[in-house]
Amino acid sequence: MADPVAFEEAGSHSPQHPSSHLAAGGPAPLFPDLTRDDVFRLETPRLWLRWPRHSDTAAYRAFAGLKQVAEMTGSWPHPLPEGEVERRIFEARKANATGTSLVLALTPRARPNHQIGVIAISRGKLPGREQDVEIGYMLHPDLWGQGLMIEAAQAVLNTVFGYTAAPAVNAWTRVVNPASRRLLEKCGFRHNGSALRDLPARGGMLPCEAFVLDRKTWAALVNWRQSAPVPPQSGPQVDVVPGATASGPANAQGAQPGRLIRRDAGLSSGGVIPPGGA
Numbered sequence: 001m002a003d004p005v006a007f008e009e010a011g012s013h014s015p016q017h018p019s020s021h022l023a024a025g026g027p028a029p030l031f032p033d034l035t036r037d038d039v040f041r042l043e044t045p046r047l048w049l050r051w052p053r054h055s056d057t058a059a060y061r062a063f064a065g066l067k068q069v070a071e072m073t074g075s076w077p078h079p080l081p082e083g084e085v086e087r088r089i090f091e092a093r094k095a096n097a098t099g100t101s102l103v104l105a106l107t108p109r110a111r112p113n114h115q116i117g118v119i120a121i122s123r124g125k126l127p128g129r130e131q132d133v134e135i136g137y138m139l140h141p142d143l144w145g146q147g148l149m150i151e152a153a154q155a156v157l158n159t160v161f162g163y164t165a166a167p168a169v170n171a172w173t174r175v176v177n178p179a180s181r182r183l184l185e186k187c188g189f190r191h192n193g194s195a196l197r198d199l200p201a202r203g204g205m206l207p208c209e210a211f212v213l214d215r216k217t218w219a220a221l222v223n224w225r226q227s228a229p230v231p232p233q234s235g236p237q238v239d240v241v242p243g244a245t246a247s248g249p250a251n252a253q254g255a256q257p258g259r260l261i262r263r264d265a266g267l268s269s270g271g272v273i274p275p276g277g278a
């Protein structure tokens with residue numbers, strides 16, 4: 001299970017990346033310089049995705065500390081020990097800076113300082129699968145079911161396939177997690193078998209399902225989305241703040257794949273990530 005911000009076991013040399021090089025004693029970068037600066041942003045119709053910060057600690061704890069969130073992950077303990085969130089934010093920033101992972105906080109566009117979720121791309125954690133690239137995510141339960149994580153996942157997947165040489169992205173879900181399974185299927189992942197996986201924070205081996213999205217399928221989906229008519233938006237904008245009443249439409253269907261805000265372009269401009277990369 002690719003939990004967001006579980007990097008202790010992650011990382012090893014990637015022979016596929018053209019600019020791969022081993023930093024002294026550390027894992028090779030997966031991501032290019034572009035994402036390795038904390039001004040890096042992704043923009044989606046309703047969200048900003050940015051690096052997690054120490055000041056996110058309370059908001060991060062507000063969802064990662066909930067049983068219904070933690071129990072679907074393999075590495076997030078419940079209850080959360082003191083200092084756990086701060087430690088993970090530090091680890092996430094380190095992994096982002098070295099390019100070995102990409103961990104982004106989800107924030108509403110209207111409140112970019114308020115974290116509502118997290119999404120991460122990291123290396124495989126199973127022995128012999130360290131070259132795999134895995135996705136993981138968590139969202140505040142007050143905001144479930146509005147298509148927000150699909151929106152975030154599409155933007156992040158575009159970044160992975162656009163800016164790394166990863167041939168595929170893998171995912172694991174517990175068999176009791178239909179929301180995650182559905183999300184993956186809607187992003188184009190296909191079922192890739194079932195297995196017992198060691199989920200240390202859940203107390204041992206539990207049945208999980210594997211999913212994979214390969215580069216070819218992703219490219220076909222991007223082309224399809226670009227050629228499909230975008231349904232007109234109707235109704236009020238969903239207020240993507242935990243605790244707020246969600247009165248607007250879930251807009252996963254019309255969700256754009258995400259705009260990349262280049263670190264040298266400021267926050268007001270950006271470029272759409274091209275299907276084959278920059």
Ligand SMILES: CC(C)(COP(=O)(O)OP(=O)(O)OC[C@H]1O[C@@H](n2cnc3c(N)ncnc32)[C@H](O)[C@@H]1OP(=O)(O)O)[C@@H](O)C(=O)NCCC(=O)NCCS
Nearest residue numbers: 069072137138139144145146147148149150178179180182
């Ligand atoms: C998984 C998770 C991130 C999904 O976030 P989300 O923003 O609610 O997801 P989305 O709304 O984008 O998509 C979820 C899809 O699953 C569906 N779904 C939700 N709960 C479901 C259930 N119990 N059974 C079947 N489908 C379900 C939704 O209807 C939606 O599909 P739709 O767009 O066709 O209606 C969120 O549930 C979460 O944080 N869960 C706890 C942590 C977790 O499971 N992380 C993943 C570990 S592998």
